[in-house]
Amino acid sequence: MMRRKRTVGKVFSHSFLAVWVVLCLFPIYWMLVSSLKDNQEILTGIGLPTQWLFKNYASAWGKGDRVSLYLLNSVIDTASTLVITSLLGFMSAYGLLRMRWKGQKVVFTYILTGMMIPMHAALYPLTVTLMPLSRSHFSLIIPYAAFNIPITVLILSGFITSIPYELEEASCIDGAGIYRTAFTIILPMMVPAIATSAIFVFLQVWNELLLASVFASGDLLTLTMGIKQMSGQYQTDYGGMCAALVIATLPSMILYCCLSKQVQKSLIVGAVKG
Amino acid sequence: MKRVLSNKWSIAVFVLPTVLFFTYIVIIPIIKTAVYSMLSEIPAIAKEDSHFVGLDNYVTMFTQGKRNAWWNTDLGTSAVINSLKYAASSVFIQLPFAMFIALLLVNGVKGESFYRNIFFIPVVISSVVVSLLWQRIYKDLLPNLYDILGMQMPKGGILANKDTKMWAVFIPVLWQYVGYHMLLMYGALRSISTDIIEAATVDGATGARLAFRIQIPMIKPMLKVCLSFSLIGSFKLFDTPWILLERSNKSLPALSMYIEMFQNHKYSYASAQAMFIVVECLIFTVLLNVLFREKKEKYSLPRKETA
Numbered sequence: 015m016m017r018r019k020r021t022v023g024k025v026f027s028h029s030f031l032a033v034w035v036v037l038c039l040f041p042i043y044w045m046l047v048s049s050l051k052d053n054q055e056i057l058t059g060i061g062l063p064t065q066w067l068f069k070n071y072a073s074a075w076g077k078g079d080r081v082s083l084y085l086l087n088s089v090i091d092t093a094s095t096l097v098i099t100s101l102l103g104f105m106s107a108y109g110l111l112r113m114r115w116k117g118q119k120v121v122f123t124y125i126l127t128g129m130m131i132p133m134h135a136a137l138y139p140l141t142v143t144l145m146p147l148s149r150s151h152f153s154l155i156i157p158y159a160a161f162n163i164p165i166t167v168l169i170l171s172g173f174i175t176s177i178p179y180e181l182e183e184a185s186c187i188d189g190a191g192i193y194r195t196a197f198t199i200i201l202p203m204m205v206p207a208i209a210t211s212a213i214f215v216f217l218q219v220w221n222e223l224l225l226a227s228v229f230a231s232g233d234l235l236t237l238t239m240g241i242k243q244m245s246g247q248y249q250t251d252y253g254g255m256c257a258a259l260v261i262a263t264l265p266s267m268i269l270y271c272c273l274s275k276q277v278q279k280s281l282i283v284g285a286v287k288g
Numbered sequence: 289m290k291r292v293l294s295n296k297w298s299i300a301v302f303v304l305p306t307v308l309f310f311t312y313i314v315i316i317p318i319i320k321t322a323v324y325s326m327l328s329e330i331p332a333i334a335k336e337d338s339h340f341v342g343l344d345n346y347v348t349m350f351t352q353g354k355r356n357a358w359w360n361t362d363l364g365t366s367a368v369i370n371s372l373k374y375a376a377s378s379v380f381i382q383l384p385f386a387m388f389i390a391l392l393l394v395n396g397v398k399g400e401s402f403y404r405n406i407f408f409i410p411v412v413i414s415s416v417v418v419s420l421l422w423q424r425i426y427k428d429l430l431p432n433l434y435d436i437l438g439m440q441m442p443k444g445g446i447l448a449n450k451d452t453k454m455w456a457v458f459i460p461v462l463w464q465y466v467g468y469h470m471l472l473m474y475g476a477l478r479s480i481s482t483d484i485i486e487a488a489t490v491d492g493a494t495g496a497r498l499a500f501r502i503q504i505p506m507i508k509p510m511l512k513v514c515l516s517f518s519l520i521g522s523f524k525l526f527d528t529p530w531i532l533l534e535r536s537n538k539s540l541p542a543l544s545m546y547i548e549m550f551q552n553h554k555y556s557y558a559s560a561q562a563m564f565i566v567v568e569c570l571i572f573t574v575l576l577n578v579l580f581r582e583k584k585e586k587y588s589l590p591r592k593e594t595a
Contacts, residue, residue: 027392
């Protein structure tokens, strides 16, 4: 009796989960097959394409002025942001949690309050402050980096306090200065934590729309804003649009496929950001 | 050693760049927004002509009458109420659903890591891609589905019809974030000591009873994170509705703020709306903290005596 009840339960949970797997994957499957079809076929069926139209990708990729350009811009913005947040995040986490001084707790709390502040609230003054930079990548890199520093510091802080102080003592006795100790002894040990924070920041920045909608224009359009604009022009070419969506999704997808554990971990740690 | 670690000069080198940068780009703009929200309208960016008006902009937000999208006398269409509706659907539909999946996975289903990895895929996709993808689904696929089911499409399409609009925006958001909440809850459920679960099972608690009496109460801290995540997410919701709904739609606070700011150039009024969103988020954060502190004291398990 008990056993039978359990089998029923198992069948139920598996079928429930299977339904959700299908619902989860169907839009992605549909995006993939639509990117290889023409309009007529997209509108009439959900099966595999009869003719695989790879030219949709070619037309979305463009001659240096479409998705290829947006992709390049997003890579530049995201990579620069990651370098800044990782470097400043590490340095300030070191200074705030490793070194000894009055007021370190206050400054730490001050930086963490930044996590509670939505970008919406700073939007207009930022557009004024960053106006002189509006024709360069810095108009996005600077606010992206600044708004992602608090979460980076938080993630790193959990890790940096667990490193034994003996390391610093030893390197101090060996005659290394504080900068050398921080950058050649502690920094290499922090790589896993920096990777965790970097993955979180990567997903935040790569997918950001609000600031990009204000600062990115013309040649500086990022992927999110670029494909949003394309959706206007491409109203008549659904296949090309879907191809653009696939291209925009690929980088984060590849990251997730290679490092799914890491990605999940960093999003769990980053969830406190809200 | 100690001298090295409290050298003022090196502390400044480590900490000061970040503090200055953060202050200049994050904190000062917030303060400016707060100030602008209490000024009379700023013509363009020069602010010579504006003067202090106190909370007038905030009052205007809530008293403009029938044609005001922010707070309408006809409550059904106001931005603030809409965002509360999203918050409610998120809390009462999305979170229980995520919890259910997390419980199924944690209570021993074969292939749980396979399921978990699949459910998490939508989370890493950009919300812009998700919205555009669902836009295509609504336009290209849904009419066929309605045809097959022999039903009529809602008037004007699912994204324009005022009864279906909200759900048309909610579904992509749900689809994208269920996996996130599921993973958070799953992680917390996993970390409950197996001793406790075993003891409860020996005592005869299984299934729903085990879930409601033991597992859910024990992951309250994570529930708080999920709740604040979905509440704040709803108040700030921008990407999905901005893409899915027609231009100049002001049916949500962030949309309204954006349009007042960049289309109508009413900077002070938009700043007041931005501040309202911040304050709303803060109020609910505090509220959740209070709520979860009380409950924790009432129901916490008695400390294990160490013999």
